[in-house]
Amino acid sequence: MELECLTELPHAHVDRPRKRARLGWDVSIAPTIGVLCGQEVGGVTSLASVGAPSDHTYYTMHAKGVARIASPPWREDDKDGHYMFGLGENLTSRYKIYSKMGEGTFGQVLECWDRESKEMVAIKIVRGIKKYWDAALIEIDVLQQLAKHQASSGLCVQIRNWFDYRNHICIVFEKLGPSLYDFLRKNGYRPFPIDLVREIGRQLLESVAFMHDLRLIHTDLKPENILVVSQEHVNVSDHKFPSHNMRLPKSSAVKVIDFGSTTYDSRDHNYIVSTRHYRAPEVILGLGWSYPCDVWSLGCILVELCSGEALFQTHENLEHLAMMERVLGPIPRHMMKRADRHAEKYFRRTRLNWPEGASSRESINAVHKMLRLQNLVMKHVDRSAGDLIDLLQGMFKYEPAERLTAHEALRHPFFRNNNRRME
Numbered sequence: 374m375e376l377e378c379l380t381e382l383p384h385a386h387v388d389r390p391r392k393r394a395r396l397g398w399d400v401s402i403a404p405t406i407g408v409l410c411g412q413e414v415g416g417v418t419s420l421a422s423v424g425a426p427s428d429h430t431y432y433t434m435h436a437k438g439v440a441r442i443a444s445p446p447w448r449e450d451d452k453d454g455h456y457m458f459g460l461g462e463n464l465t466s467r468y469k470i471y472s473k474m475g476e477g478t479f480g481q482v483l484e485c486w487d488r489e490s491k492e493m494v495a496i497k498i499v500r501g502i503k504k505y506w507d508a509a510l511i512e513i514d515v516l517q518q519l520a521k522h523q524a525s526s527g528l529c530v531q532i533r534n535w536f537d538y539r540n541h542i543c544i545v546f547e548k549l550g551p552s553l554y555d556f557l558r559k560n561g562y563r564p565f566p567i568d569l570v571r572e573i574g575r576q577l578l579e580s581v582a583f584m585h586d587l588r589l590i591h592t593d594l595k596p597e598n599i600l601v602v603s604q605e606h607v608n609v610s611d612h613k614f615p616s617h618n619m620r621l622p623k624s625s626a627v628k629v630i631d632f633g634s635t636t637y638d639s640r641d642h643n644y645i646v647s648t649r650h651y652r653a654p655e656v657i658l659g660l661g662w663s664y665p666c667d668v669w670s671l672g673c674i675l676v677e678l679c680s681g682e683a684l685f686q687t688h689e690n691l692e693h694l695a696m697m698e699r700v701l702g703p704i705p706r707h708m709m710k711r712a713d714r715h716a717e718k719y720f721r722r723t724r725l726n727w728p729e730g731a732s733s734r735e736s737i738n739a740v741h742k743m744l745r746l747q748n749l750v751m752k753h754v755d756r757s758a759g760d761l762i763d764l765l766q767g768m769f770k771y772e773p774a775e776r777l778t779a780h781e782a783l784r785h786p787f788f789r790n791n792n793r794r795m796e
């Protein structure tokens with residue numbers, strides 16, 4: 374999602390952890406600086422309690438030839454502030470880098486061996502640029518809130534530790550498997566079976582209900598930010614095209630990641646949030662947003678899992694609103710009237726300025742080709758289509774106050790009799 378949003382996060386009331394001193398382990402590069410700064414979460418020994426090694430310890434370590442845990446040579450970050458690393462190198466004396474698992478706006482995520490807990494972990498190395506530094510501290514604060522209130526089997530990724538390494542915030546997470554988007558892509562954008570959609574949908578709503586109970590709004594829910602817990606997958610034949618094989622997660626257990634844009638509830642949120650395809654109408658119209666924007670994003674994700682493809686494939690506000698009208702019916706007048714000065718140009722008196730305002734004939738055709746929600750669901754789903762349509766209609770209410778809450782959606786008949794994880 375756009376970084377500009379992050380710089381505007383109104384987190385004034387959140388106690389941000391202060392910037393810590395450089396990691397003590399790095400003393401071989403800068404022996405005069407060195408206070409260890411990790412803060413463990415979840416009962417593992419605190420790095421902070423270890424303290425900086427004295428000169429004596431430092432030289433003894435070297436005398437003992439502990440080259441195995443030595444620091445790699447200092448290098449410049451790349452032009453975008455990303456940490457430069459080599460596979461097999463150490464990241465502090467505790468972690469050894471195995472592979473790169475992903476990359477996002479904030480930094481890179483590396484698969485590392487944790488010598489202390491003797492397990493693989495995923496470490497997000499945040500870009501060494503101040504605005505990302507500050508945003509990472511907010512993400513850590515949120516992750517610690519979540520960790521305080523959920524068991525390790527919870528539905529949001531667990532933070533294990535964090536520290537500052539060579540001016541990069543590093544956040545250590547439990548290691549999870551591929552994202553739902555990875556599965557969709559590898560399957561050539563073929564739909565998931567409805568029972569799997571139901572199981573994933575239920576967990577996502579539970580995780581969002583949990584966040585909302587803590588007054589947290591994720592704001593960037595999308596298939597890329599939902600990871601399956603297990604690495605294992607099964608090959609099954611596509612229910613629609615039995616000659617095609619599909620790769621599906623062996624267990625349906627999923628967890629939500631990426632709390633870099635998560636914010637506390639406040640009445641005056643009106644900056645742009647969410648990745649485009651999953652963005653709620655009140656965000657586009659500048660009407661202010663809150664918890665319901667997460668429910669809208671989940672509605673988009675459920676449709677995408679059922680159909681295989683993102684629902685609103687657009688990069689432009691007017692086209693996006695036109696697509697919403699095509700799939701869900703007209704935008705209520707009272708919302709059009711309240712649209713902010715950036716959005717009022719999308720309307721002509723009391724209707725959307727469409728197709729007159731379209732940027733091209735292709736855009737008009739793309740919108741025209743879209744199916745109504747009912748038809749779209751019925752095209753892809755055989756069983757439970759009626760319940761799913763009804764649930765989605767509640768999650769896609771234009772008026773945020775009328776939209777189902779996550780708790781209400783969980784009570785919907787679509788989820789009845791299916792309240793256990795598929796294994």
Ligand SMILES: Nc1ncnc2c1ncn2[C@@H]1O[C@H](COP(=O)(O)OP(=O)(O)OP(=O)(O)O)[C@@H](O)[C@H]1O
Nearest residue numbers: 475476477478479480482495546547548549631633
């Ligand atoms: N705990 C984890 N286990 C396994 N892989 C992970 C984990 N956390 C993140 N990843 C991988 O790293 C990628 C980037 O992570 P993340 O979304 O947290 O970074 P980001 O920079 O905040 O991204 P964005 O640009 O979406 O804000 C994910 O899409 C995923 O592939």
